[in-house]
Every structure is written in structure tokens, then in C-alpha cells.
Amino acid sequence: MTTIVRSATGAARAGAVAVLLSFTLFPAYFMVISGLSAGAASGTEVLVPVRLTLAHFEQVLLHGDFLRYLRNSAVVAIITVVGSGLLALFAAVAVARFRFRMRTTVLVMVLVVQMVPLEALVIPLFLMARDLRMLNSLIGLAVVYIALSLPFAVWMLRGFVAAVPVEVEEAAAIDGASWGRTLWSVLLPLAAPGLVACSIFSFITAWNEFILALTFMNDSDKFTAAVGLRQFFGLNTTAWGPVMAASTLITLPVMVFFLFVQRGLVSGLAAGAVKG
Numbered sequence: 538m539t540t541i542v543r544s545a546t547g548a549a550r551a552g553a554v555a556v557l558l559s560f561t562l563f564p565a566y567f568m569v570i571s572g573l574s575a576g577a578a579s580g581t582e583v584l585v586p587v588r589l590t591l592a593h594f595e596q597v598l599l600h601g602d603f604l605r606y607l608r609n610s611a612v613v614a615i616i617t618v619v620g621s622g623l624l625a626l627f628a629a630v631a632v633a634r635f636r637f638r639m640r641t642t643v644l645v646m647v648l649v650v651q652m653v654p655l656e657a658l659v660i661p662l663f664l665m666a667r668d669l670r671m672l673n674s675l676i677g678l679a680v681v682y683i684a685l686s687l688p689f690a691v692w693m694l695r696g697f698v699a700a701v702p703v704e705v706e707e708a709a710a711i712d713g714a715s716w717g718r719t720l721w722s723v724l725l726p727l728a729a730p731g732l733v734a735c736s737i738f739s740f741i742t743a744w745n746e747f748i749l750a751l752t753f754m755n756d757s758d759k760f761t762a763a764v765g766l767r768q769f770f771g772l773n774t775t776a777w778g779p780v781m782a783a784s785t786l787i788t789l790p791v792m793v794f795f796l797f798v799q800r801g802l803v804s805g806l807a808a809g810a811v812k813g
Contacts, residue, residue, distance in 0.1 A: 565788070572782035593782035597769075603783055605758065606765030609675055610744055611790070613761060616679035617686060617743035618736045624683065625690030625735055626698075630724065632691070633698040634706075644692070651688035655748060658685075663752055673755045681753070682743040690735035697731030698724060733798050740794055744787075762787045 567584070572593050574586040597603045632640055662681055663672075671677025701724060709719045725732075747763040754760055766787065769779045 568781050568788070569785050571777060572785045574778065593778035594786070597779050597783045597786065601765070601768060601779065601783065603762070603765055603786060606760050606762040607786065607790070609759060610762040610787075612675050613679045613682065614740050614743040616676065617682040618739045620679065620683040621686040621690050621739045622732055622736055625687055625694050626725070626728070626732065628687070628691045629694035629698045629728075630720065633695050634703075644695070647688045647691055651692070655685070659748060659752055662749065666753060672753055673759055674753075675759060678750060678753050678761075679743065681749055682739070682746065686735070686739040686742050689738055693735055694728060694731045697728040701727045737795060737798055741791060744791055 570584070570586060573589045573591070575588040575590040575592070632644060662684075666672050666677055666681065669677070671680065705723055705727075706719050709723050714722065745763055746761075750761045750764045751767075754764065762783075766780065766783050769776045769783060
């Protein structure tokens with residue numbers, strides 16, 4: 538009787554997991570299959586397409602100049618990840634290790650900034666970028682994304698840095714290591730999992746953001762992939778095949794980046810456990 542109950546429970550759990558996965562993965566399946574479908578690429582007729590084709594991907598890449606948009610997004614995302622990671626690490630070390638006046642106030646203000654809606658920041662950021670002559674510039678857009686990514690990154694990395702025992706840094710100092718050497722050889726490896734998590738957040742923010750990229754860029758050669766996707770939407774009609782193909786191309790780098798940094802996240806956790 539117990540074996541039957543366990544089997545029924547296992548089957549129920551497996552069924553629940555299958556339903557959850559189907560519900561979660563169906564949008565991705567619909568997007569990819571719509572981009573590969575030779576039909577109208579919209580509606581239920583593409584769920585089981587009669588014929589697959591790469592014509593929509595060819596149209597997007599060859600005629601839609603989408604490779605340029607992907608390259609622009611990659612440049613902005615890389616600058617954002619590197620810049621926000623370095624600045625967040627220094628800021629996290631400062632608030633976790635040094636005692637100064639209004640330290641708690643600074644942390645609270647950082648968290649409050651994260652709660653402000655992006656729509657409320659568009660006009661102030663646009664005016665600042667205009668005065669600093671950063672409009673229509675990939676570097677200027679990356680600087681804005683770094684500012685948007687820093688509150689979350691600083692708040693998360695602070696917890697990782699604070700979790701590192703001070704005795705580890707003191708032992709490194711006794712061995713003759715400078716503060717820079719301690720930061721690079723001690724704090725950075727132990728805080729690597731948090732840095733990887735912040736990198737994922739920063740990359741997704743820079744890769745998928747649309748409003749600021751559309752507002753700051755006037756030259757079509759500087760458009761990011763999210764803005765470049767807009768060209769396939771017409772006033773009265775929408776080319777759903779190219780839209781889904783372009784959406785697939787936008788999604789793939791995010792998946793590849795996550796799979797790449799996931800190994801670093803796991804290895805960082807394992808290294809921290811061994812060193813501890």
C-alpha cells in the first residue's frame with residue numbers, strides 16, 4: 538500500500554512539473570517555431586507548422602541590418618557589465634568594511650533609487666545626457682545603464698563582502714599583502730558568486746532595455762537590438778515572421794551568457810566552500 542502511495546505521489550509531482558515546464562516554455566517554443574514557420578507566422582497555425590524555413594532569419598540578418606543592432610547591444614552590455622561590476626565592488630567594500638558617517642543613510646538611499654520607476658527617470662536622464670553631450674552615443678547609453686544597475690549590484694555585493702571574515706584580510710595583511718592585493722586575491726574570489734549574479738542582472742538590463750535606448754539614440758546606426766526590432770512593426774500590419782525571428786536572435790545571447798556565467802557561479806560557490 539505504501540509503495541502505491543509513493544508511486545502515485547511521484548507521478549503527481551512529475552505531472553505537476555511537466556505542466557509547469559510546459560506553461561513556462563510554451564512562449565519560447567511559440568517564438569522559435571513562428572520564426573521558422575513558412576506560413577503566416579501568427580496564430581495557432583504555427584503550433585505544428587507544415588514547412589520550416591530560414592527565410593525570416595535571412596530577412597532579419599541580411600535586409601534588416603540586425604547584425605549591426607546586435608553588435609551595438611553587445612558593446613553596450615559589455616561596458617555595462619564591466620563598469621557596474623567594478624564600481625559596485627568598490628562601493629560594496631567601502632560600505633561593508635569602512636565606518637563613516639551616514640553609512641546607513643547611503644545604503645537606504647541606494648535602495649530607494651532602485652524603487653523609482655524607470656519612466657520617472659527618462660526626462661532627468663535625458664537632460665543630463667544632453668548637457669554632457671552623451672546623446673546618440675553607445676558609451677553614453679552604457680554609462681546610464683551602469684547608473685541603473687549600481688543600486689542593485691551594490692546592495693547585493695555588500696552582503697557577500699560583509700560575509701567574508703575580517704580575519705581573512707588580517708591574515709593577508711600579516712603575510713605582507715597590500716590592500717589592493719587583498720582586494721584582488723582575497724575579497725574578489727570570495728565575493729565572485731555575488732559579482733556573477735550582479736553581472737547577469739546588468740547584462741539583462743542593458744540588453745533588453747528599450748525606452749532609454751529609443752530616447753537617447755537618433756541615428757539608426759546606433760540602435761540597439763531592442764530598438765531595431767521596432768522596424769518590423771508597421772502602422773497597420775506586423776511582419777510576425779521577422780518579428781519572431783529577431784526576437785529569437787535577441788534571446789539567444791542572453792541564454793548563452795547565462796549558461797557561461799552559471800559555471801562561474803557554481804565554481805565560485807565551490808571555491809568559497811573549499812577555502813572556508
